[in-house]
Amino acid sequence: MDPNLLHWKNEGKSFFSRLRICLNLLDPSCLFSSDAEIQNARAVFISGEKQRERDEHAWALSMSSVHADSGAVIPIGFRPPALLPISAPLVVLSLLPHRGVQPALFWQFLLHSYSAGFNYANRNSSAEKGMETSLKQVLLVGGSVTYATCAGAIPQIVINRLGIISSPFQIFLRSILPIPLSAALAAFNVYIVRSEESMNGVQVFDSDGNTVGISKAAGEKAVRDTALSRATLMGTTAALPNLLLFLLKRTRFFQKNPMLMTPIRHFSTALILGMMIPVSFSLFPQLGTIKKENVEKDLQAAAADGQLFYHRGL
Template sequence: MTMSFRIAARSVSSSSSVFRSAHHHGSITSKSFPNRVSLISPSFRGKSTTTSGSVDAAASGSGAPTATPKPSASVGSAATKEAASEVATSASSESVPIGMTSIAMILAIGTVSAGAAIAENATASMVPTFDPKQQRFDQSTFSGRLSKMLLACDPFLLTYSSEEVNKYKEMVDNYEHHLKNLPTGVSETEMSRKLWEAQRVASAALHPDTGDSIPHPFRMSGYVPFNGPICVAMVASQSTSALLFWSWVNQSQNALVNYYNRNASSEMTNETLMKSYAAAVGSALTVAFGLATFIQRRYSPAQAKNLLRWVAFPSAVVASSLNCYIVRSPEIDTGVPLVNSDGEDVLPNETSKIAAERGVNSTTLSRAMLQAPVYFLPPFLMGIVPPLKNMIQRNPMMRVPMTTYLLLVCFGIGLPASVAIFPQMGEIKVEEAEEKYHNLQDVKSDGRPYKVLYYNKGL
């Protein structure tokens, strides 16, 4: 979770007191105070006052610091006392409550997991007979793909040990035995549900192409809970160096999530991996920081504030898309295998670069679209839901925890929704693939030529 976490909160805040936050390519932060570097929102604070030379650094939606003037007045004057009082009040109301924000993060993770449990229980009576080559939900519809991804991104899946994962994988491998030898009192539907659940646990931890275990922080089920602490660290950051460090950590995790959930049927050298990582993280950070810095230096504070309202969202889209595309782009050079409806390679040791490019492009587009719910939903909810509005008005200290909670929940729902836009197993017409695939015959259907082939686009 990065910049969207920061840019979404800008829309929530009032014009006089704004909590700035970041999610998916950036940071959540507090209001800046005089003589202190603070990580702010996607909009430029740019308050115009008489100055004395002190610097208050504020970040834009892309996370770049900028200098703002400090009020000055004669020592002992009423203006000085009033200004000091205002700053003290502001600091008290806008400082980041780390404890409450951490609790909000934990509650958000629990909410996302509860949503997955509700989705699983709601469809428990409609499970089809288990078949590892098929899907529990209809993957030709968005609702079916969304249901699958909601269960796949469930943070609770992280609680299973390696031994339990291997046990469930073995259960899936021996599914025919379990279906034929039902325990007393267990129906075929109930056993199928257990097998689908076993497959869900195993597939969340093991890569579908290699069978290797994916490290917890880089699983789809770990995206929300492992980015949460990073976001809380960003809340506490009060210097440009801290912002850069946590943004690097954040972008690194994004790159590794993209890497570990790629199509791994084609090998990638360590050199290619490191080049892709450096390019992905470097370009994303350049977009995140560079555009805001340029605008803040090129335009007046008032103009910059207005401009950054419009560039924060596209900056988040570009940064997240670049990260995903660059990490996944080596697949285009090597290609990916094409398989039939049974998942069997139609040309062993051969790959399709055309299919690989489609897979990378669709995954990149889904990452870009993930920014939308994170950017628009939290400010929309906090602006129209009376209990939320009233609670924040009565207790401004709740703004940061509430924004954190809503952003993480929106991300936990938006991630499955954006990934579900495209089926994980993409299809390509034979005539649209390379010529070597054009005249292949399906021996299982009386030698008729294939019309459609499939490929794993990755997540």
């Protein structure tokens, strides 16, 4: 079992312990480390050194930069610390009430393209060792981005094509519909991009960290839990700024200063996204567990303590 997964197993048993780990690995300073520094950081705890400050930095650098299945360094733009700086402007601009369809499609395309890349780079790839990315996977990723782009722009398309001027209907399309739509499309992106995990299975481990085989049931659970966490992230990010604006509009100060609503919308969206990223990452353990009775029959004998472990991915 990879040292990153062992650390999650030992230190990430509760939600709050996982949250603490996620806050460390989301440190943007980790993005400025070179590949050599990342490999040296892994060597610190692999060699058994116990200097606490170096040890904590090594864990954060390793877990934020190295893929737990392949051991390869993750491309810098798709590492967890890069998620907020890159996705925040994309999320803010994709949720804006655009005047036309083309800007809505453009920002939706960028958002879902980046989301697909992040989901793919941080997937469970334990069943893909020695395999190149298949044409089927490329088509699935491209199809999911295309579909999510068009679906995400539905509110703007409806307003423009039908010429809707009714204020209540516009409020529904611009403020209410994007909430479930954002959550559903975020989950959809994960399901499609990581569909091979459900079809091919993922590597499972016993309680001692030994590999015992490949399980499709564990792969399905890994994808399902990650999709739910991503839906929580995007749904909450879309919902809370709208609720805040609704409350502020009722105050006398903002009724006299409506121009302040736009910067508050942008700032609150980015702030909530930043707060929800570590929360969503912590909802489910990175080293997930699956009960003995839920895995394939040929793997049940290996679950001596009633469960097996698997890498969920981000």
